Amino acid sequence: MAADAVPPLDEPRRIHVVAVGGAGMSAIARVLVEAGHDVSGSDAVAGPRLAPLAELGVHISVGHEAANVAGVDAVVVSTAVSEDNVEVIAARKAGTGVFTRREFLPALARQQPLLSVSGTHGKTTTSSMLAVALRGAGVSISWLIGADVPALGAAAAHHDGPYLVLEADESDGSFLAEPRAGALVTNLESDHLEFWGDWEALRMAFVDFVAKTAGPVVLCADDPGSAGLLESAGRDDVITYGTTEDSDVRMVGLSEDRHGSHFDIVTVESTHRVSLPMPGRHNALNATGAIALVGALGHDVPAAIAALGSHSGVHRRFETRGISAGVEVLDDYAHLPTEVEATLGAAKSRASGRVVAVFQPHRYSRTQSLGTSFGGSFAAADVVVITEIFPAGEQPRPGVSGRVVHEAIESRHPGEVHWAETLQDAAELLLELLGPGDTLVTVGAGDVREVGDLVLGGLEQREAPPDEDPL
Numbered sequence: 001m002a003a004d005a006v007p008p009l010d011e012p013r014r015i016h017v018v019a020v021g022g023a024g025m026s027a028i029a030r031v032l033v034e035a036g037h038d039v040s041g042s043d044a045v046a047g048p049r050l051a052p053l054a055e056l057g058v059h060i061s062v063g064h065e066a067a068n069v070a071g072v073d074a075v076v077v078s079t080a081v082s083e084d085n086v087e088v089i090a091a092r093k094a095g096t097g098v099f100t101r102r103e104f105l106p107a108l109a110r111q112q113p114l115l116s117v118s119g120t121h122g123k124t125t126t127s128s129m130l131a132v133a134l135r136g137a138g139v140s141i142s143w144l145i146g147a148d149v150p151a152l153g154a155a156a157a158h159h160d161g162p163y164l165v166l167e168a169d170e171s172d173g174s175f176l177a178e179p180r181a182g183a184l185v186t187n188l189e190s191d192h193l194e195f196w197g198d199w200e201a202l203r204m205a206f207v208d209f210v211a212k213t214a215g216p217v218v219l220c221a222d223d224p225g226s227a228g229l230l231e232s233a234g235r236d237d238v239i240t241y242g243t244t245e246d247s248d249v250r251m252v253g254l255s256e257d258r259h260g261s262h263f264d265i266v267t268v269e270s271t272h273r274v275s276l277p278m279p280g281r282h283n284a285l286n287a288t289g290a291i292a293l294v295g296a297l298g299h300d301v302p303a304a305i306a307a308l309g310s311h312s313g314v315h316r317r318f319e320t321r322g323i324s325a326g327v328e329v330l331d332d333y334a335h336l337p338t339e340v341e342a343t344l345g346a347a348k349s350r351a352s353g354r355v356v357a358v359f360q361p362h363r364y365s366r367t368q369s370l371g372t373s374f375g376g377s378f379a380a381a382d383v384v385v386i387t388e389i390f391p392a393g394e395q396p397r398p399g400v401s402g403r404v405v406h407e408a409i410e411s412r413h414p415g416e417v418h419w420a421e422t423l424q425d426a427a428e429l430l431l432e433l434l435g436p437g438d439t440l441v442t443v444g445a446g447d448v449r450e451v452g453d454l455v456l457g458g459l460e461q462r463e464a465p466p467d468e469d470p471l
Contacts, residue, residue, distance in 0.1 A: 005097050006107040007073045014038045016069050018087050019078035020060070021047035024101055024169075027144045027156035028076060031108065033058050034158035035142075042068050042087060052154075066090035073097075076104045079172055080393065102174035108164060109177050112142055115293065116168035118175040118209060119186030119226065121339045122286050125278075126186050127167040128152065128314050129290040134165065136307020137300040141165055147333075148315040168209075170202070171195060175209060182215040184293050186286065188225030191336060194365050207232045216296035218289055221247045241292045242285065249292040254284050256349045265291055265305070272305050277312045280346030318346060321452045324459035326436030329452040335362040335445040337373045343443060344380040353437030357381040358426050358451050360444035361389045361405050364397045371404035375412045381441075383416045383433060384409055387426050390446025423447070427454035434459070 007013055009032075017029045020041025026049040033039040033056050040059035043050065054060045061068050064087050069075055075091045075098045082088075091098050105114075115134075117127035124146050131143040132151050140161030146169070148155050163182075168175035171192040188206055196202040203225070210217050210233035217235065220226045222242035230238055241249040254263040260277040261284045276287050287308055294304045313319065321329040334343040340359065347355050357378060361367045367389055378384045386406040403419070410417040416433075420426035434440060434455065442452040 006099055006104055007097070009035070009037070009107050009111050012036050012038060013073040014071060015040075016072045016075045016087070016091075017041040017058075017077075018064070018075060018081050018085060019043055020053065020058070021045065021049050022078055022080070023049075023146050023155065025076070025078050026053060027146070028101065028104070028108075029053055029058050030056060030154065030156040031142060031144060031158045031164075035111070040068060040072070069094070069096060074099060074104075076101065100172070100174075102172050102177070105166070105174055105177035108144075109179055112164040113162070113179050113181035113214075114166045114168070114177060115141075115163045115182045115184075115297075116166045116175060116177070116180050116209075116213070117184045117186070118168040118170055118206070119184075119220075120170070120189040120191050121334070121336055122186035122282065123167045123169070124314055124333075125283065125317050126184065126286040126290055127165055129287050129308060129311060130184070130293060131165040132307050132311045133290050133294050133304035134163070134299065137294060137304040139163070139299055145314070147317065150314075151311040170205065173205065176205065176212075178212060180213040180215065182217070182293055182297055183209060183213040184218040184289050185210065185226045185229065186220055186289060187223035187338075188229065189336065189338065190369070191366070193369065203228075203232075210238070211235065216293065218249075218293045218296060220285060220289060222285065239292055239296050241288045249288060249295070251284050251288040254281060256280075256346075258350050263288075267295070270301075272301060274305055275309050277309070278318065278346075279350050280318070280342055282342040283318075283346070316449065318343065321442075321449065322456045324456050325434075325463050327434050327438050327440060327455070327459055329440045329442070329456055331442045331449040331452055333445050334443050335366070337370060337377045340374065340377040340443055341380070344378060344441060347439055347441050348380040351439040353435075353439065354382040355380060356383040356385070356430065356434060356438055356440045358385040358387065358420075358430065358440070358442050358448060359405070360387045360423070360442075360446050360448035361402050362445040363392050364389055364394045364400045367402070367404055368397055368400045371400070372408045374405045375408035378409050378413055378417075381413075381415070383418070384413060385418045385420050385426050385429060387420050387423060387448065387451075390444060390448070392446065423451050424454070426451050427458065430455050431458045431462075 021043035042061040069091045128149045142158045143165040145167045218239045221240040250266040265272045316333040332343045334340045388402040442448045
């Protein structure tokens with residue numbers, strides 16, 4: 001059904017969300033219920049996001065039934081929900097509109113203009129930085145972000161105010177939702193071609209994204225894909241950020257320690273010192289982009305920068321899982337070659353000993369198109385372990401497996417590169433390899449973080465004193 005058929009949200013509506021346990025759909029449900037709508041939601045399983053939604057007043061059903069959509073004004077579905085879902089069938093039979101996230105977002109934007117953060121990677125972290133910075137600057141905002149943000153208390157929230165900060169996802173075209181009061185592009189690389197078809201179609205969608213944003217647009221000058229949008233978009237008011245001399249907002253003097261990164265943000269008018277509790281050049285750049293947009297919108301930059309000093313990151317983005325037997329275990333969602341390289345570089349910058357990386361490739365389609373590109377992404381790791389692909393719902397493809405990535409790395413990496421078929425195999429191997437002072441980084445968008453938990457459990461058992469013999 002067409003997006004313009006979404007009922008206006010300027011008055012309370014009854015809205016049902018199918019697959020409400022997912023990160024994106026739970027965020028929409030939260031924003032809607034906090035905005036005063038009567039919201040219900042269903043999911044096939046009782047996942048961890050359901051109870052918090054119920055506490056907010058969302059009517060939760062575990063399992064899908066036609067009765068769940070009786071009398072609602074609209075149904076919002078995840079792209080993973082098929083047309084033969086009983087709730088979708090019942091809604092269509094009743095003449096109720098069924099909308100994807102992509103179709104529904106413009107209705108939210110008409111109530112609260114978007115500040116959209118997009119790009120191939122860095123969206124989650126940068127949108128969280130923008131939200132934290134704006135709140136620190138005294139701006140009341142709503143936000144929709146794809147992961148839990150401790151500094152904000154939740155992945156999503158509604159408040160009356162001028163903006164809705166959106167992690168704008170390009171994977172399904174939903175990042176083009178309008179109206180946009182401002183936009184930020186972190187980078188642009190070839191990805192999600194199963195949706196877009198080819199690189200040029202993806203690039204032109206981003207050109208459209210920049211050209212049709214009503215307010216300020218901020219682009220990363222350090223990234224060729226992002227910088228390449230400047231000429232194509234036909235705008236002369238775009239603000240650039242980066243480390244290059246011709247950037248409008250520059251990140252300079254980066255230093256790192258175990259507490260995070262420290263750098264200056266320099267414009268023609270001023271210089272601001274930033275201390276960010278996150279390591280890595282990529283995170284310093286992300287923060288610079290967020291502050292550039294805050295300034296372009298006319299808000300209090302020093303207060304925004306001060307707020308970032310207490311922003312330690314988001315779930316599954318360089319997240320500390322624990323320390324045991326002298327081994328620190330980190331987890332990161334990185335799943336593209338440049339993301340992996342940045343994550344491991346950040347780990348190396350703060351590690352006192354070896355960096356050991358375990359990587360789970362994500363999707364057969366992505367591995368087929370990018371698998372060999374991972375060859376140079378693990379240079380900062382002393383030891384590398386590669387597992388089989390996390391399919392994310394895709395069917396296997398002939399000749400495509402995690403071995404493609406393993407062989408690409410093994411051909412270029414001077415250190416140890418291991419293959420482990422399963423996550424359990426990886427954990428058992430790592431328990432043999434790891435020693436005091438090592439940093440283990442689990443990397444990938446699937447369930448590879450379970451390896452870190454298995455390793456921590458194994459290390460704790462190893463450290464536990466033996467039971468005393470009974471008298």
